[in-house]
Amino acid sequence: MTVTLKKDDFYFLHEIGCGSFSTVYCCSRKLTDKRCAIKCVLKRQIIRERKTEQIYREKAAMVLLSTDGNLHPFIVQLMSTFQDTDMLYFVMTLAEKKDVKHLLKKHLKFSVDNTKFIISELTEALSHIHKLKVCHRDVKPENLLLTASGHILLSDFGCAKIIGAPEPPNNIDPKARRRASFVGTAEYVTPEILNGLDTEYSVDFWAMGICLFQFLVGKTPFNDISEYLIFQRVMTLLFDFPPTFQDPLAKTLIQQVIVVDVKERLGSEFKGGYQVVKEHPYFAEVNWETLPNQTSPILSLMN
Known part of the structure; x- marks a missing residue:
């Protein structure tokens, strides 16, 4: 959670799944070629659907579970978050075999x-x-x-x-x-x-x-x-x-x-x-x- 990233640091390879206000992509970091999942949340949509608190709680829980000493092999890790004018981005562990x-x-x-x-x-x-x-x-x-x-x-x-x-x-x-x-x-x-x-x-x-x-x-x-x-x-x-x-x-x-x-x-x-x-x-x-x-x-x- 110490590295500050931006959208241009990643290749967006393909869509994994989508919901009413977010889409998850399989991505590759340009610097390392390491793959990850990025959840992209549309700001205006979470305001329209009144999901702002949900996003705040999601981030708080994932930050807590992704800090040193709290990591667990059976829980998705949040590696970074960032935003731009339109979107919020959650960079997370990629699960290779669906669900x-x-x-x-x-x-x-x-x-x-x-x-x-x-x-x-x-x-x-x-x-x-x-x-x-x-x-x-x-x-x-x-x-x-x-x-x-x-x-x-x-x-x-x-x-x-x-x-x-x-x-x-x-x-x-x-x-x-x-x-x-x-x-x-x-x-x-x-x-x-x-x-x-x-x-x-x-x-x-x-x-x-x-x-x-x-x-x-x-x-x-x-x-x-x-x-x-x-x-x-x-x-x-x-x-x-x-x-x-x-x-x-x-x-x-x-x-x-x-x-x-x-x-x-x-x-x-x-x-x-x-x-x-x-x-x-x-x-x-x-x-x-x-x-x-x-x-x-x-x-x-x-x-």
């Missing part, structure tokens, strides 16, 4: 072992950011990028919040805070988000439980034909495990993190936070220390 959503679309669902590997790396990434008081608030397969070695990178901190930190100042759009009360993605959000209540770290473990179910079953537990019906299912915890569900320990973990009452939800501050999640029997055989250096079992799915 878990793309992989899941190709294979429909994952084996018990492959699922455990991905969920273990996600849990380790969430534990790290929670330790630094960062709540992601938009955990889902498309935000789990894949490296060439088959490990995940937790990405897209656009909904993230540093717990306990004051809201960033916003003199551009005073109505933005009210509009930004809903965060996340329909099939992965918690009841408290839908009710407009304060959130804490366990929203990420709820979403992790949704992903765990989805990887093993091939669809999310609250899947329905409209957002309204999805939200009704979330609020009433209306879902079932199929008779063919293969992993009993995964089932118990899902049942303990997909819980309406935050005080009873595994991973919440009331239940001991991330450490208790990592101590769940589902992870009994996981070596957290060596996980980043293990040969990824999902490499065969990526080729």
